[in-house]
Amino acid sequence: MSYAAAPAPNGTDRTNAPSHVAIIMDGNGRWAAARGLPRTEGHRRGVEALRRVVRAAGELGVRTLTIFSFSSENWSRPASEIGDLFGLLRRFIRNDLATLHRDGVRVRVIGERDGLAPDICGLLGEAEELTRGNTKMTLVVAFNYGSRQEIANAAQRLAQEVADGKRDPASITPDTIGRYLDAPDIPDPDLIIRTSGEQRLSNFLMWQAAYSELVFVPIHWPDFDGAALEGAIAEYNRRERRFGGLATKTAAS
Numbered sequence: 001m002s003y004a005a006a007p008a009p010n011g012t013d014r015t016n017a018p019s020h021v022a023i024i025m026d027g028n029g030r031w032a033a034a035r036g037l038p039r040t041e042g043h044r045r046g047v048e049a050l051r052r053v054v055r056a057a058g059e060l061g062v063r064t065l066t067i068f069s070f071s072s073e074n075w076s077r078p079a080s081e082i083g084d085l086f087g088l089l090r091r092f093i094r095n096d097l098a099t100l101h102r103d104g105v106r107v108r109v110i111g112e113r114d115g116l117a118p119d120i121c122g123l124l125g126e127a128e129e130l131t132r133g134n135t136k137m138t139l140v141v142a143f144n145y146g147s148r149q150e151i152a153n154a155a156q157r158l159a160q161e162v163a164d165g166k167r168d169p170a171s172i173t174p175d176t177i178g179r180y181l182d183a184p185d186i187p188d189p190d191l192i193i194r195t196s197g198e199q200r201l202s203n204f205l206m207w208q209a210a211y212s213e214l215v216f217v218p219i220h221w222p223d224f225d226g227a228a229l230e231g232a233i234a235e236y237n238r239r240e241r242r243f244g245g246l247a248t249k250t251a252a253s
């Protein structure tokens, strides 16, 4: 198994890949239910899809891939399912970290560490530490992540600086808030993909998604693969990003 970037598949122009793709990996439970399998089997197959997609993203020239692995709202699921999801994260890091590192993938983690088991915090820290110098691709793992909490944390830190007399409230701009989020050095996602047909953000990267293109695909996450990623990128390339300006044709005329 390798995550290394191989030559792009025929017909794919590497330069057309968005720099930062973020994925809401949804539909593991429905994938399993459709096959009469327990939800946990859907999650297990979801990890296999993740391996495929990390490799495919590298091959397509994606520089940053962010994956939504566990949301702050997923604590409302049964304890047994939460245990399964945490077990899969443990196994993913233990089994795949060496390969990710060998293939030049830098791992970053966003979300709350408070409330996570010490061994999970240790593994996440180890993954970040080992891979911090890698430059082929960045894999941002959103674990125990919620956008509202992330923004609230930024507000708390800024409020503390004001309370301590270190900051003028008027100095707080959108850029300032961006610098106080969990991964201030990572550019905003160009493309956000959600699998399994739901059309919502579910508290994922709400600040960073201001001008992301959103692509919703009907495929359940365990069935997602490199071809599906290419399809979503092709849809992205058909969009025109205007950032509040005028359409290119209009502007040129």
Ligand code: IPE
Binding pocket: 025, 026, 027, 028, 029, 030, 031, 069, 070, 071, 074, 085, 196, 221
């Ligand atoms: C995504 O699949 C995995 C996580 C949210 C952790 P789901 O478990 O949400 O699957 P569905 O949406 O119930 O099918």
Ligand code: IPE
Binding pocket: 024, 025, 026, 027, 068, 069, 070, 071, 074, 198, 200, 202
């Ligand atoms: C979003 O999926 C969270 C992850 C993919 C980790 P959910 O399945 O939790 O979202 P909702 O509940 O359908 O909005």
Ligand code: MG
Binding pocket: 026, 027, 028
């Ligand atoms: Mg879901």
